[in-house]
Amino acid sequence: MNFTKPFINETWERMGFNEPMPVQKEAFPLLLDGKDVTIEAPTGTGKTLAYLLPAIEKIDPSNERIQVVIVAPTRELVMQIQQVAQRFTEKGDVRIGSFIGGVELKRQIDRIKKKPHLIVGTPGRLVELIDKKKLKLHETHTVILDEADQIIDSGLTEAAERIIKHTSHERQLALVSATLTDSLKEWSAPFMDEPAHIKIERAVSDQVTYGYMLTTRRYKPELLRRLSHVDGVKALAFINNRSFLPPLRGELQKLKVNYRMLDSLKGKRERVETLREFRKGEYPLLITTGLAARGLDIEDVTHVVHFDLPESIDDFIHRSGRTARGNAGGTVLSLVTTDDLPHLKSFARQLGVELKELEIYRGDVIEKRIEEKPPVVKRPANKRGPRR
Template identity: 45%
Template sequence: MNGIAELKPFLQDAWKKAGFSDLTAIQERTIPLIREGKDIIAESPTGTGKTLAYLLPILEKINPDLKNLQAVVLAPSRELVMQIHEVIQKFTQTVDISSISLIGGADMKRQIEKLKKHPQIAVGTPGRIKELIQAKKLKMHEVKTIVVDEVDQMFQSNQMDPVQDVVKTTLRDRQLLFFSATVSEKAEKTALTMMREPEVIRVNRSELPASAVEHIYFVCERRDKVDVLRRILKMGEVKAIAFVKDAAQLEELASKLNHKGVSVGVLQGEAYKTERETVMKNFRAGKFSLLLTTDLAARGLDIQAVTHVIHMDLPEDVQQYIHRSGRTGRMGAAGTVISIITVNQEGALKKFSQELGQSIEKKELFMGEIVEKRPKLDKPRPRTQGGKTARPSRK
């Protein structure tokens, strides 16, 4: 495929307007296959353009004259659904293609009213899409393509059963696309039971352009982690996401930082939809420089211009490190990933470094800056009396 030039003019125009140039590796490898109608299992690191890898060929296939649902995108979280829907809206501004977002927790009656306008694309969480199908408000007989985005997260959040139920409501000749930052063996086996001779595409980090993301770590006592975080945030233009292991720590950490004069936002997995939307809106608008969250609460987040990802607690495994770290340096942008660890965690972090083939450098904070090693201060010379070194007083 000759880059973006083979796609329809409205997509080429939207692509240029968005400021993109070349296709990324995952886009180059999947777009031609999707256009051919192949089923696909695609794995590519976070921030490499997976959303457009499937949306561009899907949008090209939509028939604007057919006022029926033609494509469905399933995503594991409300935030990811809204982000995908925004991308669709940006790329269809000049054509008569309509879309709808369908998320759990939102007013179902309002969604049903919007469905009466016959959108051609639906983006939603599996549970809500399934509900609407069962209520006979969402008709799947004309659906030609289903995308399951962030497949591994679907498994982790126990959403794979409704995903399979939704897929079963379509005709057998539909196209099925699985996309994820990591595709586990379990996910691949499940995909194979639902697909017809799928193409498996894996984009390795070695195929990506040189990353502009720096990976570093600081060693301190556990009790000093909050102060290290505070000092990082005071270094200048910072828009950071900090991860902790469990939700119980979030409010306590936020309280300690607020006490130190640092304004933060807290993203809870169990928060009401309106609360989450307010926090995300304020963070995107720069009303605070730090978003505190957990892996569960941060699923599906795609926030532009995040400068730092901070691991307050060491990730459980290398995949978790990848998912968290991918929140910065998206689409080739610069960024910094910082792990704040205790001395007995250094071995585990070095193991991550080896598995990733990624250098993670030990650094120190000194005088408001990140340095290789804290400079040694000259010891004050003892005062002299008449050219002789003064003896310490015995008092």
């Protein structure tokens, strides 16, 4: 892999990367050539670098205008993309800026004055800055929508359209997601010029154990407590609706579980600190919703727990992809009732994976043991002598 900007190549080597991943091999030449592209690839396959490195490569540092705009649906994903971008530009002359809601507007306007070449932000905050005439994108040649399906599904289409329309008419547009829905393709068609489609098929890792524990709704918090005591565990548990967080918090506090919750309505500083502590292993269990964790990349997650089984297989895949990153192993554990089990088995059939029933035994998660019934001992017939 060779980019003309030496600091990209140096960072690539310093981070220990060898060959580009499949999605990167396909995306690099197309994006460098200026083509519109849709990228559909599972979580954890290297999508961020697939679009980010060509975008940085095409930036002209002598032009102090904003040249690249990356739009992401959540504040956490924006910060994550910014961190990766800064890592690859820290030894170069490309400036990065991030713009998210929940941060004082004046501070972000001051950030624009530093003349970033590449910006990454949430749709609402970017539109707010455009409306205040603080963000000028007429020389922006590259627009990337990361987790594009989530942007559309969250009702942010109008904001995304306004951002795109404020950029150069000769812009390049890339849509990136784990799943490209029909509604996303239909929405994006007017903005794209004969886009190239990259689709990386889902590969089921043989290093992932897909398992379940048959339980009741009431007993699920106790299973989380027991899992949190497994040696070396770093578990990410998903619930379907943030309205379930307060009652679950009450149950876990009664059980004295060492955990944190990642709540999309909490302040930025609190959420950043929660993630930092989890990454460092300061507590073994992080509970969140699918939306709050969308796009997060957390290394060394040993267990993904479906506390609630999601309705769609796409959500199941998104959540499950948080474990077994790179060459690491991991366990996807679903806590299911008898009513949930057929739904989970349907997911397993579609993914072509084997489901194992698991249990927590002597401080470890293992395949459920078959309880052997004690052998039936036949009593010898009562031999009586002849009556006298």
